[in-house]
Amino acid sequence: MIDLVFHLLVMIMIYSMVLAGQQIMLFRCGVLTLSSAGFFALGGYFSAWFSTSLNIPVPLAVGLSASVCFAFGFGIGAPIFLRLKGDFLALATLMLSQLVVSILKVGGMGGASGYAGVPPLPKLLGGGSNTYQAFVYVAGVFVLGAICLRCLWQSRLGLLADAAKTDPSHLQSRGHSPARIFIQFFAISALLAGLGGALQAHYLGVIEPSMASINSTVVFLSGGIIAGGKTSFGSLLGALVIVVGPELLQNFRIFEGVNSWMAFPIAKIGFAILVIALAFIFFRKPTQATST
Amino acid sequence: MIEVEHITKRFHGNVVLRDATHCFQRNRTTAILGKNGSGKSTLLHVISGAYKPDSGRVLLHNEKAHVDLTQEGPEERRRVGVIRSFQEPRSYGNMTVRNVLTIGMLTRSSGRIFGNGLLKIPEAQFETPIQDALNTVNLFERADTPMKELSFGQRKLLDLAGLILADARVWLLDEPFAGVDSASAQIILSCIQCRKAESSLTIILVAHEQDLVEELSDQTVIMEDGRIVQENQISNQEPHSNSEERLEA
Numbered sequence: 001m002i003d004l005v006f007h008l009l010v011m012i013m014i015y016s017m018v019l020a021g022q023q024i025m026l027f028r029c030g031v032l033t034l035s036s037a038g039f040f041a042l043g044g045y046f047s048a049w050f051s052t053s054l055n056i057p058v059p060l061a062v063g064l065s066a067s068v069c070f071a072f073g074f075g076i077g078a079p080i081f082l083r084l085k086g087d088f089l090a091l092a093t094l095m096l097s098q099l100v101v102s103i104l105k106v107g108g109m110g111g112a113s114g115y116a117g118v119p120p121l122p123k124l125l126g127g128g129s130n131t132y133q134a135f136v137y138v139a140g141v142f143v144l145g146a147i148c149l150r151c152l153w154q155s156r157l158g159l160l161a162d163a164a165k166t167d168p169s170h171l172q173s174r175g176h177s178p179a180r181i182f183i184q185f186f187a188i189s190a191l192l193a194g195l196g197g198a199l200q201a202h203y204l205g206v207i208e209p210s211m212a213s214i215n216s217t218v219v220f221l222s223g224g225i226i227a228g229g230k231t232s233f234g235s236l237l238g239a240l241v242i243v244v245g246p247e248l249l250q251n252f253r254i255f256e257g258v259n260s261w262m263a264f265p266i267a268k269i270g271f272a273i274l275v276i277a278l279a280f281i282f283f284r285k286p287t288q289a290t291s292t
Numbered sequence: 293m294i295e296v297e298h299i300t301k302r303f304h305g306n307v308v309l310r311d312a313t314h315c316f317q318r319n320r321t322t323a324i325l326g327k328n329g330s331g332k333s334t335l336l337h338v339i340s341g342a343y344k345p346d347s348g349r350v351l352l353h354n355e356k357a358h359v360d361l362t363q364e365g366p367e368e369r370r371r372v373g374v375i376r377s378f379q380e381p382r383s384y385g386n387m388t389v390r391n392v393l394t395i396g397m398l399t400r401s402s403g404r405i406f407g408n409g410l411l412k413i414p415e416a417q418f419e420t421p422i423q424d425a426l427n428t429v430n431l432f433e434r435a436d437t438p439m440k441e442l443s444f445g446q447r448k449l450l451d452l453a454g455l456i457l458a459d460a461r462v463w464l465l466d467e468p469f470a471g472v473d474s475a476s477a478q479i480i481l482s483c484i485q486c487r488k489a490e491s492s493l494t495i496i497l498v499a500h501e502q503d504l505v506e507e508l509s510d511q512t513v514i515m516e517d518g519r520i521v522q523e524n525q526i527s528n529q530e531p532h533s534n535s536e537e538r539l540e541a
Contacts, residue, residue, distance in 0.1 A: 155413065159391060172342070173366075174366075
């Protein structure tokens with residue numbers, strides 16, 4: 001039981017990092033991007049490749065893969081943000097994830113079926129189960145990331161992001177390019193997604209192209225929306241819902257007597273209904289008064 | 293000196309600027325006058341880089357730079373010291389007056405990607421200039437007020453404070469006196485005059501208030517149907533007190 005709790009906590013913290021990236025773009029910059037899943041997969045694959053093929057120690061591989069995602073985010077984000085906006089920008093970032101899936105299926109480790117030999121996260125503090133060890137490691141990275149994000153929001157860039165979201169044309173008149181500000185945050189968002197992907201790859205020991213699938217994109221987007229922009233703990237809440245929600249639904253008594261292969265799809269349907277219900281309860285527009 | 297050369301701008305086939313050409317002198321204040329729809333604000337938008345012209349160019353010449361402003365991004369325009377205000381003052385919503393002015397201070401600094409963006413905002417270093425600017429525009433009690441709670445006139449004054457802090461060499465002012473009461477108009481007028489006296493400043497403004505324009509400007513250009521049709525030198529600038537009397541009246 002305690003292992004299950006640690007497992008859930010590890011997954012919540014990993015997803016929370018990815019959702020923090022999604023939250024940055026969605027609520028702090030006011031830009032819809034759908035590439036978190038692509039960078040999540042890239043982070044996992046790069047870290048697996050660094051640690052297996054190049055024999056780089058796992059902690060270093062995790063950091064390196066996150067840096068590579070940052071660089072990719074920067075390089076890919078520049079043309080996207082300088083040339084596109086609105087729906088077309090969202091579409092371009094969505095296609096980016098789809099491109100990653102296709103490339104990984106053809107040229108990624110293990111091809112379309114993925115790779116199951118990713119080395120585990122290193123043991124840090126003496127004894128304890130592997131899950132506990134992973135928890136300590138991921139918690140350390142999570143706390144460090146949270147501190148960095150807090151500093152980011154108190155920085156000049158954080159203030160400029162707030163201004164770019166609210167009134168980009170005014171900020172532009174003051175000599176700051178909103179597109180350039182968004183590129184920087186897109187790169188940070190890619191770093192966070194890559195970090196989450198790398199940690200998950202080493203924690204679960206498995207990578208597969210579906211990490212960048214439309215399904216993952218939808219999950220991250222839902223989590224990002226649940227996370228909201230009002231609190232920095234929102235990403236934890238979003239991760240809690242997308243990690244624990246399906247697990248809880250899957251273990252409901254309703255599934256007794258149902259074939260196990262059906263339990264997961266039914267749980268996902270239940271989760272989708274739950275998210276829609278929550279949206280209607282908490283984010284419903286006020287009803288407009290009608291004149292008689 | 294800002295040279296506007298053969299600028300043409302169309303919106304959905306409708307020609308708003310037709311071969312507009314003029315040379316705005318350095319360290320002088322030029323007012324662009326004309327009827328509504330004559331293309332004044334569009335010309336200011338083109339000079340500020342908000343609109344790309346369909347043809348023509350806007351050249352800025354000073355001791356440090358010779359650039360075509362139509363080809364440059366916001367960072368380059370900031371580097372050569374070109375800044376603008378809007379006819380309708382913008383609102384940053386929940387952002388406080390102090391934070392809005394901090395953006396004005398950041399306009400002075402480097403624009404490189406990740407250059408110094410990750411550094412903490414030096415609040416102590418920014419405090420004195422921000423307080424000075426707030427005192428100048430009479431908003432010193434509103435430093436921690438969210439911008440959305442300011443009135444139209446107060447937002448205009450705040451915009452002006454932002455211009456002062458940005459420490460630019462060229463100000464492009466789009467109807468700075470529109471929609472403000474006489475007291476605020478007087479503050480805006482005195483601020484611009486003080487700034488002109490303190491530093492070498494090139495100002496291009498669009499305005500309808502004839503008296504204030506004459507008080508403030510060295511030259512006027514008149515636009516008609518997207519063209520600059522006339523320019524006048526204003527030689528006899530009246531003393532400051534006269535403008536105060538007119539505003540009172």
